[in-house]
Structures are given as structure tokens and as C-alpha cells.
Amino acid sequence: MTRTFYPLGAYALRGLAWQGDRAILVDTYRGHLLSVDPQTEDTRVLNRHQRAAFVGVTDLAIEDGVLWVARRNAILYGNLDDCYLYPFVELPVEVFGLAVSAGAVYASVDGYIAVLGRATRGPLRKLPLPGAGDATLAFHNEKLWAADRLEETVYGLDPKTGEIEQRALTPFADPRGVGFWGEDLYVLYAGDEYYVRDNPNDPDNPYSVDVRDRAVVNRLEVITVPGKPRHTLSNGYLVEMVYLEELSSEDPQPVHNLNWRIALPANTDRQKVLAVEPVGMPFELQGTGDRAVAVFPLGNLAPDEAGMFGWRALLELRGIKYEVRPEDVDNVPLLSPEMQAEYLIDDDDLGMNLPEIRQAAREAVGDESNILLKMLKIRNYV
Template structure:
């Protein structure tokens, strides 16, 4: 069975931006309009999704709704949650006077109504609480799959959740709470969700609300200098398109057509002369979530070679001298999607043995991983404890590294034993420690990367420049294949708990290349030029640019 989002695009698939809204949480479609709670202002909003025209419905008693995070409408009753209480009010009442349904021991977050049943999410307990609508008695509870504030919707036999920290939408079985699949959202901080039924086609599209803050440059004429860095609220509702393939065990969500270019500008810092030069740059990879539409050269032509399954652009020069000036590289048009693999620990109980070729290539210290040092060997044992399941081992190693390290950028990468003692690491240093601990526990893994598109999908047609390169890892499950895991972005709390959004998942903005091979290599007269002889960074300036061309649907 394949579960798909609607192929139709109601409202032309537009982003809905309610006027005057600051922080939208719960949303619901009712009578062809979008209803929403603005938690910051206490506004109950009625929005025309075609025009963004916005009406404050509770203009007389907005203070009763301040802090509300959940919203549901059923049988002409509006339900909402605020602090530890659940309220309802009759939409026929012009004053919308709230009546208390039940008060919880902890804060109530999201709410959904299905026939005679009320569903309420609670981050504090990590549960979905289920109440009888008539008796107000608690029937049972289900466990929430994420760690953040969750909002909820019910559709037929499914429960749908957003999680603001996990950047994820979950689809659960309504009867058991078992996760059927999950998908990453294209933006951070999802805070509400609702299905829109297109009356013309009878198909449904899932809309997700987002609420966070963005940085902007404010022109303040009273300051000197007059430009200031400030924050402002950002909230909107955007369709979530997704495709779940249970046979391949992954889900795809909102994709983008992206043009990426990588070019080197020759500008040597020191006198140099190299003969018979091959400048080798990895090209983007074809993966479950990334497809290449077109690749073309920049500046100079290149030939293409395949190295360990990776496409490599090879630029050739008879002689490279300090006085030479070139621009050369490639430009690729890519389809990129968010992906989330749906592999569970029970799927890994009877895996075959790791193949010998993987042992020889992906269990060895081939990148200054300090795997023979006492501190790293001891850490490899401590990280997994008595765990025997390979997927739980990897999860435990990730959490161990997150417990031991905090993120920080340095001009160079130190080996894992130094990083572990220091307690601070860049993405590459997180990765080195992850690789060392996994390989010492007989888990095949490799470095992958190389860049992330700046995550601003609304800025189409504008060249976007990433600030840094980026690396993450892939681990190998025998009989299943390579799965991604981010190096450090999920390390967002001191001591956890940590999100799992990028554990077996990647966002649309990851550009995949350089799988198991160096991203860029310089050869002279058939021999690899090492950093001690000539550093590529001292020879040339790299130029990386992304342009988002269009949003895609995986169906």
C-alpha cells in the first residue's frame, strides 16, 4: 500500500500568509475557510486561503485565547487548548464564550475531535490523551513519537502529528498509536496541521502551519550606524506534499528544483608550477532523494570518470603556474527532496554478516581517526553499553557523542581523541568521532556531504551562497543498505533528549556528492599532490552557489 498526498493543488499550492498574524499554532478548515489560533495575540482568525484576507473572530474576548496552541472544529463547536485546560465554544454564540471541558495535570498542546472522542497532545508526559466527549472521562493514552510540542489531526483511521523540534509530521494508526511513517517538513518549527478537501476533485491536501522567528536587517535612522540586526516573528501555512513507499521503506516530502554551481578561481598565494595536472572534482550523486537533470561545465571543459561509483569531473592542464588565472567547475540542475527512512530496530534483528569488502574499506582507520588510542577505545565501549541491536548501537553512539561534545567551528580538524578531550567540535570533528566509535563497534560507515543549500525555499530565482561546506555520515546495514545520519545539527540541547529528524533522514537542502571518495583531488604527473606540498585552498578560491528554481511534488 502506498499512501499519497493529493495530486491537486488547491489555491494553486500557494503559501498562506495571514495578515497581522504573529504565531499560528492550531489550524482547521471549516466551511471553505481556514481557521487558525494566533497564540501570541490570542486571535482566533478566519482566513480566506485564496487572498490571505483575515478576520479576527474573537474581537471582544481575544484575551481568553492568549497562549492557545490547539484548535479543532466539529459539529459547530470550536475546541481549543490553553495552558492546562481544554475549552469549547459554540460557533453560533457571537461572543464565543469558552466553556471548560477538562483540566489536565500538565500543559495541553494540540487537540483533535473525532466523533465522540477528544485527542489531546501533552509534551510534558509524552502522550496523546484520549477522552470521551460525552462523559469527559479519560479513555486511554498513546505514546507520542517525538520530543517537541505536537499538534494533532485525525483522518479516518489515522492520527497525524506535527512536532516543532523534530521538524516532522507523523502518521500513526489511530487504534494503536503505531507509527506508519513520518516525513520531514520543508521548514523548521511546524506548529499545526489540517487536511483540505478539494470539493472539485474530492482529494485531500495536507497543510502545515509554521511559527518561529527570523533575522532581518533593520534600517534605524536614530542609530549610528543605522543598520541593526533584529528578529521578527514569522508565521505561515504551506502545503506538505509527500510520498510513502513501504517496499523501499522511505518517505519523500516537498522537493525543489535547484541549480547548484561549484567553481574554482585560480589565485595562488605562493609561487607554483605544476605539470601534467589533473584537477578532479566530484559531481553530485544520484540517490533515493536526489536526481540529476543536467550537468554542464563552467569556464573550461571537463572529462568525466567513475571512481567507486562516484562521478568525477576531471579538468586537465599541461602546466599550472602562479601567473595563470582560470575559472573552472560545473553547474548541475538537481531535484532534491527531504527523505526519511522507516527502519526499526526489529528490522535489524537477523541481518546477514558484513561483507568482507566492507570490512576492509569501512572498518579501518583511514582518516586519522585515532582508533588505536585508549580514550577512543574506551569511549567505543561506553557508548553502546550492553546493546546488541545494530540500529540501537548507532543511536546510542550518536547520543554519546552529543553528550560529550558541543558545536564550535575551528580553522582545522583535530583527530577524535583530541576532540573528545576538548569537548567542542565542528561538523567534521563530530563526524570523525562518530566514525571512530562506529567502526570500533564493527559498524561500516563513511563520510558523505558536501554542501547545504541555504534553507530559504521562498527565495526562488535568487542566488544563495552557503557560508560553509558541510559533512555528515552514512552507516551500512547489511541486507538493507546505506542510511544517512547528520553529524551535529540534532545536538540542540545540553544533555538531551535529542531529536531524531536527521537520524536516517536528510532535509531537501542537503546536496549529496563525494560518497566514499575525496571531494577534490589535485594530481601532477600522475601523482596525488598532498597538502604539505600544495594546498588546494592556497591555489584557488572556490565559489559555491545555489538557486532554487521551483517547488516539486513527489507524486
């Protein structure tokens, strides 16, 4: 199976489902229902005679060969042979995401997930919508999945209660569709990207920064790590990091017996150090783990002596989401007065020390005592 592929000839893609070994997506701007081979990126238009019906579609699902789509405040269904759509139900609000199981239809709207009976077409229950933005949905192996565009997070939910069982950061921005190819979870990312435009017809300004549509489908790794705190890792990047110092004196004078210490990157829950090597001159390693330090014995330096030294590291960096529950922090002690005062220092122009901000925080928290629930109440208040 391919890890990443780019649908061709698309403007504004929404939704992701799978029919066999081909991905099914909608170009909501032009109304094209697309079938994409992930191996070759061969892209075909399925609804050659039903294009208008798919303009404005926000999400789609395929269950037992039946095609389902969400368009504005309506949910419709049809088949992939003629792509003719029939009305299923209309909701009083716009539908952003859609998932279908054997007995239920899940529709994400503003603030919650509406669950409808597939046979009765009537409401069954409401589930809380995770995240802070609109979400696209998928149903797989008795679990409901939601991808929040604003928080760039994919959530695995209990379809009966809406309880969050897993959450993973996405490696790209603007997740617009989520679906399973076999047992692998794939996410559609669709938005704008900046690029350097080469215009040979303008000799005075041949290069300019412009914006174009971007669409990519990428397999999302969801790695649950048990323990305390429990956390979930997602796709990673191989990163080369360089820390370099240069010998350059503003006031030339000799320096004697100089040792220069530079901290080295540490292994953490989301970061693994694969290799570290010196740059410019060798160093001596002191300490271990997250306290490892590179010591450069520079010795005696003459006035105006030139040189450089440092290190180059190869790191594996992954997205991480901690699964901390309110009951895990019931007995967390209060911050010390010194730490509280340091928290209010306005060193990032956040205005945390302003009376209005502090009063808003008090109003949001109310009589809540759990520190995690306090944070959630402040976030929801904002």
C-alpha cells in the same frame, strides 16, 4: 489550491484547522481567533468579544462545526458563531496538541497522547508520543497526525495503537499547527526570523540585524516510496550548486600534462540531478551514476598562468525519512574493529571517546542486541 500563504497581522500563531475554504488559527499572545482566506490572505478576527478566553491557547480543532481548543491544562469547546467556550475536561498536566474525532478527543501532553471519550469525558487509553518535543495534532480519514516541533517532523499514526505509519520532514522550522484542507495536509510554522532593519533615523548605523515574528502556512507533500529501505519524501527545493577551482600558484613553476578530476553530484533517494554544465572550460565525463567524474584536461600550464574551471549543477533536493523497522536490521553484522576505532575518533569535539560517554552508552543499551533499538535506547537515555 494555494501552496503557501502568510496570515496577516499575527504575532504568535498556534493550531490550524479548516472551516470550508478558510483556515482557522489562534494568535495565542493577543487571543485572536483568526479566519484566513488562503487565496487572498484576507485575515479576520472571529472572537471580537471573547478575546481573553483564547489567550494562551496551544492548539485547536473543528469537528462537525464544533470548535475545540487546548488552553494550559484544559480542553474547551464552543461554536464559531459567538466563540463562547465551555469546559470539557481538565488534565493534571499541560496540553500541547489537540485533535477530535467522532467519538474521541486526543490530547498530546508531555510524553504521551491521552485519548478521552467524547461522550464520557473519561480516559480511554494512552498512546506513545512520537518525537522528542511537544506536538500539535489533527485527525483525518481515521488517521491521527502529529507535528513534532523539536524534530521538525510530521507523523501519521494509527489512532488505536499509536504505531507510526508515516513520517515526513517539514521544510521549515517550528511547526505549530497541522490540518487538512480537503485531502491536502497543511502545516503552520510560527517562530522568529532574523531580518535586516532599515532605520533612516540613525545615520551612523542605518542597517542592523533584528528579530521579528514569522508565520507561514505551507502544504506538506508526503510521498511514500516502497522498496528497501522504504522511505518518505517531503517538500523539495530547486538548488543551484557551483564547484569552482582557480589557477593561482604560490610557487610559480610550469606544470605539464595536468588532468584535474572533480566528482559530480549523484542521484540519490533524496536528490535528483536535473542538469550539469561546465564553468570556465569544458570537461570530459568519466564514469556514471554516483561515480561520475568531470575531468578537466588542463595540459601544460605556464608559471603565473590564470584561469578557473569547475561545474554548475541544478539539483532537486527533498526532505527524506527512512522507514527502517527493528526487524529489518535483525541480521546486520557487527562493525569491524577498524570501523569501531574510526567511530571513536574525536574529529568534531563530540567526546565520543570519553570514558563517561562510553559507559553511558553501555548503560543505555543494557542487554539489547538489535542495532536500531540500541540507537533508540541511547537517544532516550540522553
